[in-house]
Amino acid sequence: MRFSKxxxxxxxxxxxxxxxxxxxxxxxLLMKNKNSVxxxxxxxxxxxxxxxxxSADLLRLHFKVHTDPEYHSxxxxxEQVNCETVAASDYSVFARLPLAIWGLIGYLIMGxLAIWGLxxxxxxxxxxxxxxxxxxxxxxxxxxxxFVISHFIIKSLCIVCLGTYLVNFSLLGxxxxxxxxxxxDPVKALQMETRFLATRKTxxxxxxxxxxxxxxxxxxxxxxxxxxxxxxxxxxxxVGITEEGYPWIGANKPILVISEFxxxxxxxxxxxxxxxxxxxxxxxxxxxxxxxxxxxxxxCNEVISRPFHPxxxxxARIAYCAQQQGHFWETNDYLFKNGRRQESITLDEIASxxxxxVGLLRECLRNNEATKAIEHDLSTxxxxxxxxxxxxxxxxxxxxxxxxxxxISSALQ
Numbered sequence: 001m002r003f004s005k006x007x008x009x010x011x012x013x014x015x016x017x018x019x020x021x022x023x024x025x026x027x028x029l030l031m032k033n034k035n036s037v038x039x040x041x042x043x044x045x046x047x048x049x050x051x052x053x054x055s056a057d058l059l060r061l062h063f064k065v066h067t068d069p070e071y072h073s074x075x076x077x078x079e080q081v082n083c084e085t086v087a088a089s090d091y092s093v094f095a096r097l098p099l100a101i102w103g104l105i106g107y108l109i110m111g112x113l114a115i116w117g118l119x120x121x122x123x124x125x126x127x128x129x130x131x132x133x134x135x136x137x138x139x140x141x142x143x144x145x146x147f148v149i150s151h152f153i154i155k156s157l158c159i160v161c162l163g164t165y166l167v168n169f170s171l172l173g174x175x176x177x178x179x180x181x182x183x184x185d186p187v188k189a190l191q192m193e194t195r196f197l198a199t200r201k202t203x204x205x206x207x208x209x210x211x212x213x214x215x216x217x218x219x220x221x222x223x224x225x226x227x228x229x230x231x232x233x234x235x236x237x238x239v240g241i242t243e244e245g246y247p248w249i250g251a252n253k254p255i256l257v258i259s260e261f262x263x264x265x266x267x268x269x270x271x272x273x274x275x276x277x278x279x280x281x282x283x284x285x286x287x288x289x290x291x292x293x294x295x296x297x298x299x300c301n302e303v304i305s306r307p308f309h310p311x312x313x314x315x316a317r318i319a320y321c322a323q324q325q326g327h328f329w330e331t332n333d334y335l336f337k338n339g340r341r342q343e344s345i346t347l348d349e350i351a352s353x354x355x356x357x358v359g360l361l362r363e364c365l366r367n368n369e370a371t372k373a374i375e376h377d378l379s380t381x382x383x384x385x386x387x388x389x390x391x392x393x394x395x396x397x398x399x400x401x402x403x404x405x406x407x408i409s410s411a412l413q
Contacts, residue, residue: 037181044174048111051167058100058160062087066226075159085156088267091149129178130189136172143168153342233330246290247328250280254288256411259393261294261381264339265309272390273336293377294389311344316374321364330354
């Protein structure tokens with residue numbers, strides 16, 4: 001959860017300028033020549049280029065979010081409008097490639113078809129807008145679907161993604177205008193253009209082979225940088241409970257002790273969890289990680305004013321109760337891995353996977369012990385003025401989002 005007023009101002013300005021540019025383009029076309037189909041074809045190509053730029057920026061953002069802990073996007077504006085949250089979600093990848101790449105490929109294909117359609121000696125006259133109309137029907141439906149996912153499941157919107165949705169609806173609008181001015185029925189136009197392509201089997205076959213080869217190459221050359229290594233349990237590292245009752249993992253006699261305030265439904269916490277585990281693997285005799293709960297859920301966290309992470313408080317209590325059975329770190333890893341899915345994790349499910357006594361788990365949750373423990377962590381977090389997760393504390397110094405490498409090096413030395 002990372003954003004700033006500066007990001008809000010810059011992001012809003014860029015988005016408004018993009019919207020104004022599209023509106024200006026449409027007004028220009030309508031005012032200059034109301035009967036020219038050629039200009040609408042050019043407009044389609046221009047907006048495809050805008051879509052390519054937005055998709056390229058989304059791809060850059062996706063890569064940065066998953067590989068650079070210091071990265072802060074210009075469109076990380078608030079809890080509700082945050083490109084980083086959307087990029088960090090599991091919905092940002094489809095068929096082993098980031099959605100931004102699929103969008104970029106789609107705009108390139110439509111742009112190539114639009115350029116092909118600028119040639120004058122092509123029959124039918126509608127070419128290629130019979131195809132483009134249906135392609136943009138599909139892309140507009142996908143846009144609506146992604147908006148619903150973003151708004152209702154991820155609970156955060158990406159303004160660059162909204163820009164691509166605007167592009168998709170604009171392209172559909174242009175396709176409708178072109179077909180209407182040519183008095184071409186979308187179904188009949190598609191049929192005629194399909195017959196037109198059938199006469200050019202060699203060319204179409206070559207294009208299809210190039211497309212398939214491009215996808216295969218992308219699958220090979222782009223590593224799954226968005227995937228995180230799964231860890232289940234302490235994996236041989238020493239674990240224990242501090243004198244205050246907090247679970248720890250790492251060195252028995254640490255040089256560096258890191259307190260981690262985290263939330264099982266926070267995408268940044270999941271990645272931070274992976275980074276901390278790698279740090280312990282690198283310095284098993286020098287670093288200790290102490291886990292503290294800070295669920296961003298208005299059910300138990302008074303700082304959160306609206307529903308945000310609806311199961312975070314419950315998951316924190318489950319982790320505490322699993323700690324009473326000696327299985328905190330196994331439960332901790334499972335909750336980080338599955339905590340962001342849409343349906344909640346049930347007690348029977350986690351008891352079965354982690355081999356917990358489900359009766360003792362329910363009894364622990366019924367009494368107030370777990371609730372008091374989580375409230376104590378939240379109270380400590382408020383005293384430290386924690387505003388986001390994950391937050392790390394080293395010797396009373398607070399680091400939000402990540403631990404700078406130089407701080408770790410300095411502390412270890």
